[in-house]
Amino acid sequence: MGVPISQMWTVASYVLKQKFRGRKQYPLVLMLEPLFRCNLACAGCGKIQYPAHVLKKQLTPEQCFQAVDECGAPMVSIPGGEPLLHPQIKEIVEGLVARKKYIYLCTNALLLKEKIGLFKPTKYLTFSVHMDGQKEHHDFSVCREGGYDIALEGIREAVKRGFRVTTNTTLFDGTEPKSVRAFFDEMMDLGVEGMMISPGYSYDKAPDQTHFLGRAKTRKLFTKILSNRKKRWVFNQSPLFLEFLMGKRHYPCTPWGMPTFNVFGWQKPCYLLQDGYADTFSELMETTSWSSYGTESGNPKCANCMVHSGYEASAVHDTFGSFKGFFATAAATLFGKYKSDAAMKALDEEDVPAYHGAVVPLTMSGIKSRETETVEL
Ligand code: SF4
Numbered sequence: 284m285g286v287p288i289s290q291m292w293t294v295a296s297y298v299l300k301q302k303f304r305g306r307k308q309y310p311l312v313l314m315l316e317p318l319f320r321c322n323l324a325c326a327g328c329g330k331i332q333y334p335a336h337v338l339k340k341q342l343t344p345e346q347c348f349q350a351v352d353e354c355g356a357p358m359v360s361i362p363g364g365e366p367l368l369h370p371q372i373k374e375i376v377e378g379l380v381a382r383k384k385y386i387y388l389c390t391n392a393l394l395l396k397e398k399i400g401l402f403k404p405t406k407y408l409t410f411s412v413h414m415d416g417q418k419e420h421h422d423f424s425v426c427r428e429g430g431y432d433i434a435l436e437g438i439r440e441a442v443k444r445g446f447r448v449t450t451n452t453t454l455f456d457g458t459e460p461k462s463v464r465a466f467f468d469e470m471m472d473l474g475v476e477g478m479m480i481s482p483g484y485s486y487d488k489a490p491d492q493t494h495f496l497g498r499a500k501t502r503k504l505f506t507k508i509l510s511n512r513k514k515r516w517v518f519n520q521s522p523l524f525l526e527f528l529m530g531k532r533h534y535p536c537t538p539w540g541m542p543t544f545n546v547f548g549w550q551k552p553c554y555l556l557q558d559g560y561a562d563t564f565s566e567l568m569e570t571t572s573w574s575s576y577g578t579e580s581g582n583p584k585c586a587n588c589m590v591h592s593g594y595e596a597s598a599v600h601d602t603f604g605s606f607k608g609f610f611a612t613a614a615a616t617l618f619g620k621y622k623s624d625a626a627m628k629a630l631d632e633e634d635v636p637a638y639h640g641a642v643v644p645l646t647m648s649g650i651k652s653r654e655t656e657t658v659e660l
Pocket of ligand 1: 537538555556577578584585588590594
């Protein structure tokens with residue numbers, strides 16, 4: 284099962300409506316963080332290092348609904364922390380479903396099997412399960428032995444009950460591309476609707492500061508992973524964003540595309556940075572110095588960022604912003620296999636277990652990209 288037509292139509296008509304209204308800065312996905320508490324302590328996470336009094340805080344359902352109504356985005360992603368730890372997550376989800384929002388409830392799935400009875404299957408609710416790769420890699424990445432197997436049980440149960448399930452995977456330096464490709468097969472075998480991938484952002488609060496990817500390494504890694512794609516792999520994200528990760532496209536950041544609301548308020552400017560907070564969504568839009576962010580701004584905090592919360596909205600904007608973008612999206616969806624002998628050879632030449640944290644050797648000659656750059660492999 285792929286993304287329902289009704290969701291595609293909702294997003295497409297929303298974006299076109301914004302364009303007809305001449306609105307240049309509009310939100311596509313609200314990142315609603317109802318709490319920062321988590322039952323894991325992943326090395327690459329920038330959210331769980333808050334002091335105990337902050338970790339105890341959580342948004343009420345009413346605060347969540349007000350943020351969703353104020354923002355108006357057609358999709359709501361609920362990350363955290365671990366949202367299933369929120370005692371009123373059932374009410375929050377029900378309130379958003381009643382508002383006909385397409386919800387991606389991001390979970391590490393440790394509690395999914397136990398809590399799944401709280402929810403009813405609907406096209407509006409997707410469990411987006413945090414899976415960082417094959418068993419050993421995932422367990423290493425989330426610092427929890429057995430975490431992969433528990434998550435797998437949760438996914439199986441959710442799929443069996445008829446829920447929409449996707450995976451979300453964050454990749455860091457040292458990731459073994461071959462292993463990621465095998466992981467894609469494993470996830471599709473489970474019957475998930477699709478997969479989402481993104482490079483990690485170099486959070487200055489994350490315990491592990493040594494394995495974040497720079498832009499050049501990101502392009503090399505994703506070129507290896509996403510070239511010579513298997514037909515059965517389904518990605519639940521913009522194909523143009525995946526081309527961006529492979530270095531085939533250049534996009535500026537669209538930080539307002541995925542605004543963040545959490546226990547501190549509306550976070551400036553994006554999900555990743557915390558340069559202050561606004562009390563209302565309008566205040567966020569009006570008082571944030573947007574030109575100070577994104578790679579082109581020269582802001583060092585943005586220099587290496589290629590994260591989906593900044594750039595996926597740029598890709599969606601491209602799809603609906605011109606015939607060229609629209610046809611490129613259609614072509615990528617229908618025919619995007621990205622055949623590359625060099626990428627295949629590069630895959631065969633490396634065998635570095637990701638959890639050893641070694642830097643992936645980059646030895647091959649270049650692949651000419653379709654649009655903007657040559658990615659050296
Ligand atoms: S480039 Fe990344 S860190 Fe900077 S504003 Fe955009 S999403 Fe945020």
